[in-house]
Amino acid sequence: MKKATIIGLLTFFAFTTYVVGQQEEPAPSLNSGTISSQFDYINSVSNNFQEYKVVKRTNLDKIRKNVTDSLNVFKDQLVTVKKDLKERQEQIAGLEAQMSELQDQLTLAVSERDSFEFLGMPIHKSAYSSIMWTIVLILTGALLFFLFQYSQSHKVISKARKDLEDTMEEFEQHRKNTLERERKLKRELVDAMNKRPV
Known part of the structure; x- marks a missing residue:
């Protein structure tokens, strides 16, 4: 978290410096401009003494105040950024929870769409379809088997009737012949x- 904050601050400073540098720079002073331009201003108005710079105390106090004010502004901005970041993280966590809940609801809806209760047991539609088609095929096979058996039985019965009729005719003919x-x-x-003589 600290690394992200530092990176955010550095990015903010770089961006601020870049934006300010792109604008027309006003005349150097301690009352306006960037901190860097104010330091440049102090450097330019300060006296030289051997290899040192002599800075007026009022200028030094003014730049210190300006730096402190800038740091306070950056601190306030950092607090705001942290607050926004925390709110966004909470929003993201809330959205992730909602997404997880919606995913669970979707899974449940798909499961309910693809299955139903049959004889008190939950069954998947594809399994139900397979079972029904298996039953239909078994019943069709049984029907064809019984139709075949029926036709065979019908042939046997027809032959038996014909044989009976033939036997009845023979019997009737035999009876007639016997009577005759x-x-x-x-x-x-x-x-x-x-x-015979009597």
């Missing part, structure tokens, strides 16, 4: 009894 034979035998018997 019996009549013939009775006639012959009657004729033979009539021919």
Whole structure:
């Protein structure tokens, strides 16, 4: 967190210096301009003594006040930036929580869309579809099997009826032949009894 703050401050100072440097610089003084230009001004108005610069105490106090004021402004701005950063982090945390909740709701909605309860048990639609098609195929197979069995049984029954009819005809013919034979035998018997001398 401290590194981010320092980087933010350095970026802010660099940007401020760049923006101020791009603008037309007013005449140098201790009442306006950047801190750097104020130091340049003090350097230019100060007297030289051997290899030293002699600075007026009023100028030194003025630049100290200006630096302190600038630092206080930067501190206030830093406090504001930190406050904004904290608010944004809280907003981000809130949005992440909402996103997580929405993701859970989406997952639940997709799960509810793709499944339903069948006979009191939750079942996925694809599994239900597979089960239903399996049942349909089994029932179709059973229907075809029973139709085949029915046609085979129908053939057997038809053949049995035909055989029965043929047997009944043979039996009827045999009965007629037997009756005819019996009549013939009775006639012959009657004729033979009539021919016998008494």
